Amino acid sequence: MPYDEHKEPISPAYVNRYGNEAVITSYNDATIVTDRSLSGWYLDWSYAHQKTLAFYYDGDTDHLPDAIMSYRPNWSSSTLSTDGAYSSISDKTIYLNIAIPSNIASNIVLWTTKVMNQAFWSTYIYTYENSNLPQTWITTTRDLTWEDWWLWTTYFRKGTKYVKILVMPYYGESSGYDLDLLFKDIVFEKLP
Secondary structure (H helix, E strand, O other), X not given: OEEOOOOOEOOHHHOOEEEEEEEEEEEOOOXXXXXXXXXXXXXXXXXXXXXXXXXXXXXXXXXXXXXXXXXXXXXXXXXXXXXXXXXXXXXXXXXXXXXXXXXHHOXXXXXXXXXXXXXXXXXXXXXXXXXXOOOOOOOOOOOOOOEEOOOOOOOEEOOOOEEOOOOOOOOOOOOOOOOOOOOOOOOOOOOO
């Protein structure tokens, strides 16, 4: 499980990005207006968990966002326009479902702070998987030596500084059989 420099878990919403970034030029309880047209963002009919907003107070989007704003009153798979941090977008305007929380609004610097559409898409925290169920003893290894945006099984999430090892044997297995997982000489090691 990936953790940042403060040993806080890195949520999928912090690394799952959609569309372009935009500088906030003004905002109120109902809208955020940006410096450019918004493209590639999830639209009003999208799932609530896909309509999450990320704020980068200093305007630098090369690091994890400073804050995430989401709103899922019904359920994360809801496609109601009233679910999600925003209901819709139009050109340079984001139409909000809820007001920006004061702890976020107080840190926004107009013409500097950037906003992005990010999502709680895929809640899995693990970064390595072997979904092939072996029938005999196997040796499996994977070296994860870099980090990037999104949730792939070939690298750590952006901003990963610490990890916890989690073994989830037969996660999602639906064969109907009672299965046993046996470990022999299991080794986890830190690479230089």
